[in-house]
């Protein structure tokens with residue numbers, strides 16, 4: 139995840155507005171829907187106006203952001219019932235699946251990281267779990283997610299650091315020697331979700347294995363419940379950058395919540411007699427409850443007491459105003475919290491107030507632009523902070539729409555409960571696991587490859603901050 143963003147798209151709208159913020163009554167379902175629709179629409183306007191608008195789903199210099207956009211927009215559709223963006227979402231989700239049906243399209247594959255591909259795999263997973271409409275002449279969403287999983291698995295690296303995934307895929311990429319939390323956490327999450335969805339034990343076993351490796355490496359500290367951002371093959375992954383990002387917690391916590399929710403046919407069924415009985419069936423594995431609780435507790439650093447303890451803040455970059463693509467992490471984290479509240483319902487009473495406090499503050503920040511609907515970065519300011527952008531808008535969409543889980547939520551489906559497409563099977567043969575390297579030499583394509591080699595502003599900022607925080 140490196141590169142630019144869509145900042146140019148709405149340059150004309152940067153003028154700060156001073157008019158009314160988005161009207162939001164957090165206890166009122168319709169009010170949340172209306173606010174979410176306003177912000178989701180402006181998010182999709184950024185998408186429609188991007189540089190690569192002629193290619194469905196492609197955000198060329200930040201390809202991973204497309205996966206994240208669609209993941210959030212699919213959940214937005216499920217929670218609000220608003221399908222007005224579905225045509226664009228469906229078109230993009232299918233266009234970018236690539237010839238291998240595994241979200242590794244040859245236009246971009248020469249410079250993608252494992253984490254980039256995983257964001258699309260997780261989007262396909264969300265589509266499967268939420269019964270998002272699928273085209274019966276295509277592979278099912280679950281099969282697309284399984285195909286991503288199989289390619290990523292083929293890159294599991296036992297040669298260095300006794301296991302784990304590298305951040306990047308190709309040796310010439312900056313970050314190839316690193317093994318980082320988000321990449322391994324997202325693979326853990328995808329494994330846990332596929333395990334719950336398909337009931338195929340292979341995924342559950344791998345989720346266990348990825349978790350155990352993470353805990354053995356310096357990325358996941360199961361004593362302090364801290365997640366550190368990255369580590370390096372060069373010292374056998376012994377030292378870690380102690381930099382703290384919300385999305386790292388989000389992805390490991392989501393994986394743990396889905397592991398907590400796995401139902402094995404031999405397990406004693408728990409039934410609390412309430413309306414959530416279906417959600418609460420679990421093997422009752424204390425291991426995952428302990429992990430989820432421990433990480434959740436530590437993740438409260440992203441809700442600083444000095445802002446009241448209920449407003450999400452990306453504490454590593456917001457104070458210094460250094461957040462760029464990282465602006466999206468809050469959107470990811472909000473989505474993760476909403477999934478956790480649904481598959482581990484005992485957490486709901488702790489999570490809802492955090493989603494509510496953050497949404498109320500975020501909505502107050504949305505007074506930018508000529509239409510007074512562009513949101514800022516620092517939600518805790520409860521006013522627009524002067525920097526609008528696609529990432530801000532998408533994170534605000536996420537924090538607004540996830541508040542819908544307080545009203546008649548429904549746990550993500552499994553293969554057994556999801557409706558079947560008209561034709562097509564729900565299990566399939568995974569695609570080839572080979573990494574096909576396509577190097578573009580044509581200068582006309584230099585846009586495609588330039589992102590990583592030039593580093594981009596985000597890479598520099600992250601490296602600088604990693605260096606600073608490494609010392610803490």
Ligand SMILES: *[C@@H]1O[C@H](CO)[C@@H](O)[C@H](O)[C@H]1NC(C)=O
Nearest residue numbers: 193194196233234236243245
């Ligand atoms: C790959 O690039 C070509 C040429 O720009 C474009 O037509 C095609 O839609 C792109 N494919 C994807 C998956 O982005």
Ligand SMILES: *[C@@H]1O[C@H](CO)[C@@H](O)[C@H](O)[C@H]1NC(C)=O
Nearest residue numbers: 228229232272273274275276
């Ligand atoms: C489903 O996909 C096929 C193959 O790409 C396409 O021809 C068809 O128009 C699609 N159907 C719908 C309803 O989009």
Ligand SMILES: *[C@@H]1O[C@H](CO)[C@@H](O)[C@H](O)[C@H]1NC(C)=O
Nearest residue numbers: 284288338339340341565568
């Ligand atoms: C379980 O998933 C793995 C990985 O995709 C696959 O190789 C295997 O065939 C699946 N098993 C069954 C019984 O479907």
Ligand SMILES: *[C@@H]1O[C@H](CO)[C@@H](O)[C@H](O)[C@H]1NC(C)=O
Nearest residue numbers: 363431432435436437438439
């Ligand atoms: C929760 O986290 C704080 C530090 O953030 C720590 O001091 C405390 O011991 C943790 N509590 C539990 C129950 O893990």
